[in-house]
Amino acid sequence: MNRKRAFTMLFLILAALHLIIACAGFFATYNPEEQNRELPFAPPMRLRFFDGQGYLHARPFAYPLRLREGSFDEYEEDRAVKLPLHFFVSGARYRLFGFLPMRLHLIGAEAQVHLAGTDGLGRDLFSRILFGGQISILAGLLATGLALFFGWCIGAAAGFYGGWIDEILMRCAELFLALPWLYLLFALRAFLPLTLSPLHAFFLVVGIIGAVGWARPARLVRGIVLSAKEREYVRAARGFGASPFYLLWRHILPQTRNILLTQAAILIPQYVLAEVTLSFLGLGVPEPTPSWGNLLSSSQQYRVLASYWWMLLPGFALVPFFLGYLGLASSLQEQGAPSNI
């Protein structure tokens, strides 16, 4: 029972996180692509309730940042001006869920307030993290769906029919696992047109990850199908004249449900990160569109980590997602198939 509750909790938390990301435009403060060239690498602004005289303000406020004279990235707060936060304000245009044109934002202020600081081009990191999540999470979900679907079909066919079909499909899977993907992707990039709109790039990422990822789930599914088809109730059903399709659908594939769910929970975070690698080969989502992948790739440099710690925040945004998904995976595994089979 307790385990069940933990599972429900995890599921609800994940659902809430996904909802926030889905409504990124509403929660974000600015257009994630807008450059503010006067504020490169500005640190996150502190939200305050007490002002310099020690007075309490009911409405949180921030002090605007100003570049220190002669410096490139050292800021000081301008204590003379207060920027109180306002709620449910009208701001930059965006499309809710990708189609509803809106201008309503949860928070805003009279001048630029960067809750998570800015990047090297003065773009608001908080907004970029939220919008980047849309791309990355969706890519992770779709790619996982694609990989599992192919893996499931191929694995089931190989396990159920056996013989030469099994041989061919499994050797293919091994080939896929053994191929040097990096080099193939280089070659692929050379064939593609130079310009990929963000939308094309997005589907390309999903397609590539899905196409590369099917082999492992296929092998897992095949194993389960192999053992399941020899069970007595399956043999009995076969003896009563059940068709192969009925056997698969009714008796065998339900056994793979848990392994698929566990795989999904493991693969989603993995595929979110795969996008970083693809960006590097020019196959990812191009600038200025943010994604967690390209946000994180800027923190690969040592001095960024050392001088601008807030550039790591996209990494922290990943943490609850990864923990959520991995927790989900392990609780699925615990509830999972082995004891049932």
Next chain:
Amino acid sequence: MDVSKAKFLYYLLFLTSLAGNFGLGSVLLAQPQSDKTHEEFLSLNGETGRYGGRIVLALRAEPKTLNPLIASDAVSREVLSTLQADLIHINRASQLTEPALAKSWKVSSDGLRYTLKLRQGLRFSDGHPLDVDDVIFTFQVYLDEKVHASQRDLLIVGGKPILARKLDAQTVLFTLAKPYGVGERLFDGLFLLPRHLLEKPYREGNLNQFWGLTTAPEQVAGLGPFRFKEYVPGQKLVLERNPYYWKTDAKGNRLPYLDQLVFLFAPSADAQILRFQSGETDIISRLAAENFTFLSRQSRGYTMMDAGPGLEYNFLFFRLGDLDSKASAEAIKHAKWFREVKFRQAVSAAIDRDAIVRLVYQGRGVALWGPVTPGNKRWIDTAIPHPPRSLERARQFLREAGFSWKKSPAGEEILLDAEGTPVEFSIATSASNADRNKMAALIQDDLKQLGMRVQLAPLEFRSLLDRVTQTRDYDACVLALASFDADPNSDINVWKSTGNNHLWNPNQMHPATSWEAEIDRLMEQQLSEQTFEKRKHLYDRVQEILAENQPMVFLASPDILVGAKNSIGNFRPTVLEPYVLWNVEQLFQRSTEGGTSP
């Protein structure tokens, strides 16, 4: 030109050195000495250092070879510059030539004959004496077609190889088929080869396999301040003091001061920074501005120096030139915009170069409107206008070229060409170069304000180069070039329409435009002019044509940023390569234990 001045300086130095060394004065100059112990030193000014210790620095890659004939990568060249020496050398600080292994030289009035006089008593690092036959051998090897030396092209002047002839035991005569504007700068970087070690492999035809990193140290000899001692694959390359080196300090002490020079291999900028920060290396160079700021802030026991703008110029260029028959309708349309000079001028006017210098180089760089950077003091054309960014002027250019604007349903402005097609193109960059990606992102945003939709295509570097130079399948690209010398001839491959670095339209049979034809003519003409003033005048015109026609939209040039431990003496970085090791023979450790532990 500068020869007489340099010669005078040399004699001055030479005399003081002799006086210091032997107390003999000027008599020795008059007659050649057969005395084996007599050596003609080159004496250098600078702080007098102390002997001993070593300097450790990191290379971003392992050198590929120690063989000057095939070394073409920057890392190998940098290592070679400490192992080898040339007849006449370009002083990296003054950017002028100065005597090296040749103690003096004369140029005939028609500019066709160079008579070089060798220093006496020169010895290779293995103790074997150097004579004129080594010089003749060296040029024979460089010019031999079968050797495929990378220096060969430099030695073909006016279609004919340079002839080297021995006049007497100390004198060589070089004859050119045509006057050569570069003059004696030509000899810089042409390292002399030891005949006693290389003649046999040369006769056997396997010279190119010789002097790899695995060669036994006693098989490698040169005339540079250091000699090869040890190579540990994947870790380090150790050089030791050349006891026969031919330079002294002002007090007559034989250089170099250091016992050892150690190159560690650290593949990434981050690895180099960590090593420098931890004190493992003594010198760091080729720093990006952000890393420079970062190191300056933590400075403990080292000093960071900004040597000023170097010779690297970053630029945006469009694909010009003809399309082949397979080109898509889209590519043909794009080519039409790019060929319109007003379109390129509009792009140039819209780019915020100050923002590039500020955001990409943290202010440690300069905005550029031409290919010659302020670091190249002698050749920059200061008359080139520096118009500030102006979207209004950019729109004016576009209007004149028949472009117009309309509002999109989302309220954004869209630029349309004369046929009503929205202007949309891509800019390719190297995915691994954070600086140029940032530049491209800034340009993208600048051009958006003109209604152009620009997409960025970060590519892996080799496939980027392949697209630009081979398949020519791209719209626009942000790249950088760094001349290896201040002289315009080092960029001749870029400006001449036949050149393979004529990036916007390489390897043309005939110049595609009249201004490219004029550049070709000017570059050809300056090659054979003999005075600096005349050459400068011609090259100024080239710079003006480039600034006017914008085949490359010049963006910015980064400063040369370096750092060294405070314990290192005579550290004087320059803006010419090799930025920090050019005076390696004079570098020294102030404290005896100065060298770092392995």
